Amino acid sequence: MNEVSLLSYSLPLIREIGHMWDDDGTSGHPDRHMETINVFVYVKKGNIQVIEGGTEYKITGGEYLFLRKNVPHWGTSLYSPGTEWYYIHFHDSLNDMSLEESPEFSHYQQSSLILEETYHSHLKLPKQGNILNPEYTELQLKKLNEDFMSPHPLRPLYLSLMTYQFFIDLYMNRLKEMKKTKQSRIVGKMIELFSSSASAKLTSKEISDELGMNYAYLSTLFRKETGKSITQFQDELLIEKAIKMLKKESVNISEVSHALGFSNPFYFSRVFKKVTGVSPTTYLSQTYRS
Incomplete structure (x- = not known):
């Protein structure tokens, strides 16, 4: 076509x-x-x-x-x-x-x-x-x-x-x-699941158990439909939450890293830069804070 x-x-x-x-x-x-x-x-x-x-x-x-x-x-x-x-x-x-x-x-x-x-x-x-x-x-x-x-x-x-x-x-x-197709409904449910997660990334087992489907299939479908991996998508959602916390609350990078389930502040900063292109400190220096 x-x-x-x-x-x-x-x-x-x-x-x-x-x-x-x-x-x-x-x-x-x-x-x-x-x-x-x-x-x-x-x-x-x-x-x-x-x-x-x-x-x-x-x-x-x-x-x-x-x-x-x-x-x-x-x-x-x-x-x-x-x-x-x-x-x-x-x-x-x-x-x-x-x-x-x-x-x-x-x-x-x-x-x-x-x-x-x-x-x-x-x-x-x-x-x-x-x-x-x-x-x-x-x-x-x-x-x-x-x-x-x-x-x-x-x-x-x-x-x-x-x-x-x-x-x-x-x-x-x-x-x-398009949203009426089975594949779109499954991906929609996955995105709702990731968005509703209070903190930290969901594991492959948690995702599979919640949706009652094979994780390998879900992972392949998600990338095909959205163009992103499950990990990449969840990282973006977590960094979105991190930015909101850093802009509106009196917390430091270590506290935000811990609250969102990152293993340490250095790993958090690495993921932050991978998602946004800049470090947390640089990002905050370029934006307005409440």
């Missing part, structure tokens, strides 16, 4: 936004190969047939489709009479190398820490889907189309920002469906 992705720190760069219709059903999707342009198509009413790289897609009213750059696409059937649609043509900064090097953005609940590595990931947009609220979506697309035609001096930047928000909304709608 030719899925479209965006780097987390890069906006979709708009080339064209438009609104089209075919009252008589005399046209079909154009035969083209757009080397650097991704395409988003939303059908307001009617039907559109597109073949991308040999795979046929049919889009009806209230549905959308992303077409990936550098993959030929065409249509063999005419639009149904009265078909109306919006489209967005956009560049991205992804190439095959950057896509391979960056992990997929993890949509699972994280700690409150926003780490730099979060932005070195890519967001995989849903290939095709139904719109849950067509009226709202069509208002958004109408506004984007109007803004595309406006003479605003910051038009390209504004359009890119608004389109990114629009795409993220589509992504969030798809997450509601």
Whole structure:
């Protein structure tokens, strides 16, 4: 499947936004190969047939489709009479190398820490889907189309920002469906378990016993779904708790280390730096304290 992705720190760069219709059903999707342009198509009413790289897609009213750059696409059937649609043509900064090097953005609940590595990931947009609220979506697309035609001096930047928000909304709608899978439910339970732990990391036996499942399976599933190991995830949650304690309470590093179950302050400091990139002392010198 030719899925479209965006780097987390890069906006979709708009080339064209438009609104089209075919009252008589005399046209079909154009035969083209757009080397650097991704395409988003939303059908307001009617039907559109597109073949991308040999795979046929049919889009009806209230549905959308992303077409990936550098993959030929065409249509063999005419639009149904009265078909109306919006489209967005956009560049991205992804190439095959950057896509391979960056992990997929993890949509699972994280700690409150926003780490730099979060932005070195890519967001995989849903290939095709139904719109849950067509009226709202069509208002958004109408506004984007109007803004595309406006003479605003910051038009390209504004359009890119608004389109990114629009795409993220589509992504969030798809997450509601993804969370219904068995694997997502298991990982969700694991994250709830780790988050509710008062202090110290849970052992492999404790995790296995609590969920009634083999730890090796849970470990493999967790890494596959979140992109992180169980140890890494629990470390981040503990460091989040450590930062809150150090910022709001009159405690030192040794006391925090002990309270969170670390074997000694030196090991705590090593984990702290691994998670945040800096030592506890440096982190606190760069932030506000109550």
